[in-house]
Amino acid sequence: MTPEVDVQTLRLLLAVAEHGSIGAAARELELSQPAASARLREFEARWRIAVLDRSPGGSRLTEDGEAVVSWARTLLHELDTVRSSLLALGEERRSGVAVAASLTVADLILPRWLAELRARRPHLSPRLHVVNSDTVAAMVRADEVDLGFVETTDVPGDLARQVVGHDSLAVVVAPAHPWARRRTPLTREELQAGSYVLREPGSGTRSTFEAALRKQPHVVLEASSTSALLGAAAAGVGPAVVSRRAVAAEVEQGRLVVVPTALDLQRPLTAVWRRHRRLSDAASDLVLIATEASRTGA
Structure with missing residues (x-):
């Protein structure tokens, strides 16, 4: 041998x-x-x-x-x-990061943050779960993910948190809708009388709008997809409430119109994780990247 x-x-x-x-x-x-x-x-x-x-x-x-x-x-x-x-x-x-994010963050914002994280840590392979804000909190609480991002004003008090930016909602309608011709903001009472296409209960968009409206809205269509809401609004089903970021292209193309309102529809974008648990280096980097991006407007 x-x-x-x-x-x-x-x-x-x-x-x-x-x-x-x-x-x-x-x-x-x-x-x-x-x-x-x-x-x-x-x-x-x-x-x-x-x-x-x-x-x-x-x-x-x-x-x-x-x-x-x-x-x-x-x-x-x-x-x-x-x-x-x-x-x-x-x-x-070992320092890999599992992330849960609500729809607006996952679709419109998080991809840039993850790209920067990959640039800093080329060997890292993040795992992303796209769910609504309530489910993000539940997954963090159950230790199924290291970090969550939510877009709601109602962040559970049992989770550690850090605001990393802000987002604003818009009420949008088809050009033929009566509200499309409004030049003065719709009052809360006028908005309370409307019938809407909205995200499902548990989403940050839905909870932010309900809190601002101070009343349960009348819902004619409920969907877990932003594109479905925009399509329904453009087809005349009813006003939709979505992130301004999500509707920018449709507004620019004239398919939808942003309705002025008297409501405060701004909401925080918040990173959440389990209390008393130290974030991994990769998760800490992602929170830092998100915060830096918001400061620079990226």
């Missing part, structure tokens, strides 16, 4: 070549000199070559020893590269 290459002895032999003595090499590798000498002699016996000329003044590489050291330098460099890469990769995997 062909003997295996002893990597530790190669490291020892390389140290002897660099320091000129077995004793100095042994100290560098935290070995006793007798143990180092025995290891080198066993290596020579195993491979049936002499790698050192030993003398009272020190140890000198033989011609065979020079060849072995030359090969060892290349091999050990590659092994160290592989080892460092594996450690870095393993650390990135």
